[in-house]
């Protein structure tokens with residue numbers, strides 16, 4: 425049975441005492457796991473443009489200082505997005521994180537882990553139902569320690585997102601995200617396409633051609649690398665999102681397993697505060713759905729995510745994410761994660777009082 429640590433706290437209380445995070449984490453095994461000189465990659469979501477729900481730099485300023493005092497070398501990382509937005513390539517992603525969302529406040533590097541255009545990855549063997557190999561951002565391979573900070577939110581495809589989703593999508597390169605999300609090649613919106621042919625020149629697999637004065641994508645040649653989507657100047661190439669929640673969740677869980685296999689030293693912290701209906705990739709300001717629960721932490725991502733959702737539902741006396749995303753059976757991911765050995769379903773809560 426895994427131990428999940430809990431600090432009950434509302435965001436407005438945390439704002440008055442941000443040192444509470446370090447005091448809480450001192451009661452967990454986190455700091456004993458980090459060694460001097462370790463390169464500590466802090467996996468975080470910097471928030472899409474206009475989003476206000478992401479983990480703010482001030483939440484973790486004291487945590488970064490504490491990791492530095494151990495003698496380790498912390499840095500922040502995330503990967504480029506599959507969809508078009510301000511986080512599609514490393515330059516605009518860095519600018520958004522460092523300058524616009526003010527992560528420069530932390531005085532540590534911000535690194536986009538899958539390179540300039542999301543093409544830098546290595547392959548991890550995985551005995552999954554869907555994948556035999558997962559495409560993980562190159563940087564993950566060389567981490568001494570990975571600290572995963574996740575903001576609990578709802579999600580239109582997965583029902584909710586926290587630690588599992590953060591590492592599965594957030595540590596995959598663009599092609600890795602594509603193969604988790606889709607079963608098919610991008611679709612062309614001919615109404616919008618201006619026939620500039622940039623996509624033809626970008627595709628390394630000769631999957632795109634001009635047929636009858638229209639862009640044509642050969643499904644058999646397409647590998648799902650998603651490069652054409654980010655290159656198209658008109659947004660004419662669309663991701664065909666898979667909506668069948670069961671295989672979608674299975675693919676995400678298999679990727680999460682591949683990430684943990686390649687980075688065995690890790691720890692997770694979930695911020696169950698300012699919980700929104702949609703994830704932090706959404707480019708708009710959202711409202712908080714429910715009362716804040718607090719901060720949860722643990723070494724086992726499965727029990728941590730399950731406990732985070734269970735405790736929120738117990739507090740609210742209803743199934744919060746089922747209510748806002750009724751078509752998604754989000755609990756399926758827990759069962760599948762246990763089946764493939766991602767972690768433990770059973771947990772024991774250790775509530776920390778400061």
Ligand code: SF4
Pocket residue numbers: 612616617618619620621622623624639655656657658659660661
């Ligand atoms: S890059 Fe976009 S606009 Fe240009 S030809 Fe391809 S689909 Fe059309």
Ligand code: SF4
Pocket residue numbers: 609610626627628629630631632641645646647648649650651652653
């Ligand atoms: S997704 Fe990749 S392989 Fe498929 S058409 Fe686009 S660029 Fe080519």
